[in-house]
Amino acid sequence: MQTFLLKAKLVVVINGTTMSLQRRLVDRRLLFFDELGEPTTLTEYEFQLGYERREIEISEEQPYLGEVPHVRNVAPDLTCFPLKQREEALRRRRYLEGVMEGNTILPNKESLKEKLAEVAANLKDASVPSVSTIRRWYSRFVGGSVVKLVPKHTDKGRSNVISGELEEILKNVIDEIYLQLQRHTISVVVGEYLKRVDEKNALRLPTDQLTKPCGMTVRRYIAKLDPYEVDVRRIGKHAAKKKHRVAGELLVVDGILDRWEIDHTQLDVQLVDEETGLVIGRPYITVVLDKFSRMIMGYLLHLAAPNTETVLRVIERSIRPKAAFLERFPKVQNEWRAHGLPARLVPDNAAEFHADDLIAGFNELGIEIMYPRSRGPELKGSVERFFRTQNLGLIHNLPGTTFSNIQQKGDYKSEKHACFTLAQLEASVVKWIVDGYHQTPHRGLNGKTPAQIWASGEACRLIKLPVDPDALECILARRSLVQVHHYGIEIDGYGYHCPELSELRARLKPKEKISVRYRDEIDHVWVHDRFRNVFLQVHIKDKSMLGLSRELLKAAKKALKESGNFNPSFEQVHQCYRDIRDDVEQARRSQKIRTRRAVARAKLDKDGWKIRAAKPQIVSAEMDWLDKPITTGIATPFKVTYRRPDTGSKS
Known part of the structure; x- marks a missing residue:
């Protein structure tokens, strides 16, 4: 018959959940952890009651049945x-060796007194131990281990002193x-306890x-409580896990493209609009x-909040080779050799990583998605650490940086010094990544650079790429079912048509829907x-829409409808698109930015499309006032009201 003891590492099954006994707490409760690290505490009475009711079973698949679990x-x-105790132990051993003189037993009492006096004289020790003390030391000096002679201080x-009824009162107060x-202080606990x-x-x-x-006795009692259990109750379970986390094992990755980590963050820098020069907020990466x-x-740099389209586009860019992409940045000197299909991807648990379109595309490409547990950024710590490296190495050195916190920022005026546009920031980011980060020795790579590790990894890894780049674009796209009409198909209110689509419509059943793949770029869609x-x-029927963003056009229409215009014209939609393309809700953080932005932002009223600019910016002192009407760059001009700074008259 097998037996068990309530010792550490005992594995039990509680209501179908496998748990391991961690330790006993100060109040004698038993602390168990399940396979996910979730704690459970039981008193011995509760454990015995569950054991009798068969609600708690002892797992037979463990090495601790019939023996006391131990650690080597x-x-x-x-x-x-x-030091003081070490010196005392050595002093005691000198006395024992002096009186025994190589023998295994002590001499008689008279001889022992004489030898003790001789040893004390040689050691110049004024405190001579008694015979009974020497015999007590001898009984402990088994095997000649000097550690046995260390005082038991x-x-x-x-x-x-807090026990019985006093302890019950204190437990209730705690x-x-x-x-x-x-998170009341211990002083509050002491005062309430003494009152009760x-x-x-x-x-x-x-x-x-x-x-x-006394109060110090209560404080010592509280100090002996289990720190993890205290933090779970005072700061929350997730915060306590993060505070007491233990990295007991090392994640081993066999080679390149075996594990990708992906994440978003908002950069600590203010950007300005290319046309108006006004601050538009902080971008995401x-x-x-x-x-x-x-x-x-x-x-992928973007001003809108991260979404499914963001993830699809950055994955597509990660898989593709970067040679053609780097042609946009002539100042970059080194190669960016990273490309290929990965084996698995580690995101977080944000909604955009659980989208059906994304999961379907990854399944087709054979990419495994490994979702970590909730609130576990350390499970993809490499990309999290990269963000810090990027901030310290690049972002915090740019004009207009907001730094990481108010202490680092000090009196620096981020909005005043902001001058980088989104295009300029992207050029700096690419330059820093390719010529800086990839060429810098990394501590986690044994002093080698990421570019060197990738180059050596390519020699022993067959890198896969899609045969047709258009197929990759089609797979990593949003998906929808639409009906084909005589005028083509509509996606988000925009029409698409071609001769092949007309032939397809003639062969479809009445009201039959077809599968369509589309991206944020409004230029074209893929029809199955x-x-x-x-x-x-x-391709889109309206060629004037080429190069526009689907999401920002939606925002433009929404802004016009909220302003009261339920039937906006084509020109109004395009003007509104221009105004908000770099100005999204997440990129505007303060009332000051919104106030300055309102000067150049389009407004609608019942009379038509107008802009009121009370203080136009003077680009140059020699610039002459315009006598020509100002236009928007589209077919229909709009009216502008401004005031001359010299005369004060309106024009």
């Missing part, structure tokens, strides 16, 4: 004790006041009074990093022809 260890040596200490999210003890004593006879402990080589596989089993590229 080595006894402490003399250096583990304070470590066993000394105060006895616990549970009701101290172990709460309000006084209330108890008021109802007792003088001979039956409870002895009130989405980064994909190869865990093995620390190479940046791809990035089930008869030939191919995707057809269908």
Whole structure:
């Protein structure tokens, strides 16, 4: 018959969940952890009751049945004790060796006294131990270990005066006041505890009074509580896990493209609009990093909040080779060799990483998505660490930086010094990544650079790429089912048509819907022809929409409708698009920015499309005032009201 003991590492099954006994807490409760690290505490009575009811079973698949679990260890040596205690242990051994003179037993009492006097004289020790003391030392000096002669000062200490009814009162006070999210101080606990003890004593006879402990005794009791359990109650479970996390194992990645990590962050820098020169806010960056080589596989700078389209575009850029992409940045000197299809991707649990379109595309490409547990940024720590490196190495050195916190920022005026546009920032980011970060020795790579690790990894890895780049674009796209009409198809209110689509419509059943793939770029969509089993590229009918963003056009229409114009014209939509393309809700942080932005932002009223600019910016002192009407760059001009600074008259 097998037996078990309530010792550490005992594996049990509680209501179907496998748990391991961690330790006993100060109040003698049993602390269990499940496979995900979730804690559970039980008293011995609760454990025994569950064991009798068969709600708690002892797992047979463990090495701790029939024996006391233990961890291999080595006894402490003399250096583990304070200096004064070490010197005392050596002094005692000299006395024992002096009186024994190589024998294994002590001499008789008379001889022992004489030898003790001789040893004390040689050691010049005024405090000669007695015969009974020497015999006590001898009984402990088994095997000649000097550690056995170390004084037992470590066993000394105060006895616990808080016990019985006093302890029950204190436990209630700690549970009701101290172990709460309000995080009351220990002084509050001490005051409430002494008050409750006084209330108890008021109802007792003088001979039956409870002895009130001092405040330091209560503080020592609280200090012995389990730190993790205290933090769970005072700062929350997730914060306590992060504070007490233990990195017991090392993540091993076999080679390049085995594990990608992806994440977003908002950069600590203010950008300005290319046309108006006004501050438009802080951009976001989405980064994909190869865990093995620390190479940046791809990035995407955007002012809108991260969404599914953002993830699809940055993954597509990460897979593709970067040679054609780097032609946009002539100042970059080194190659960006990172490319290829990965084996797995590690995101966080944001909504954009759970979209059906993204999961369907990854399944087709054979990319495994490894979702970490909630609030576990350390599970993709490499990309998180990259953001800090980027801030310290680049972002915090740019004009208009906001720094990481108000202490670092000091009196620096970010809005005043902001001068970088989105295009200029992107050029700096690419230059820093390719010529800086990829060429810098990395501590986690044994002093090698990410570019060197990637180059050596390419020699022993077959890098896969899609045969057709258009197929990759079609796979990593948004998906929808639409009906084909005589005028083509509509996606988000924009028409698409081509001769092949007309032929496809003639062969479809009445009201049959077809699959369409589309991206944020409004130029074209991909239509599935089930008869030939191919995707057809269908371009937009209105060629004036080429190069525009689908999401920002939606925002433009929404802004116009909120202003009261429920039937905006084509020119109004385009003007509104220009005004808000770099000005999204997440990029405007303060009332000051919104006030300055309102000067150049389009406004609608019942009379038509107008802009009121009370203080036009003077680009040059020699610039002449315009006598020509100002236009928007589109077919229909709009009226501008401004005031001459010299005369004050309106024009």
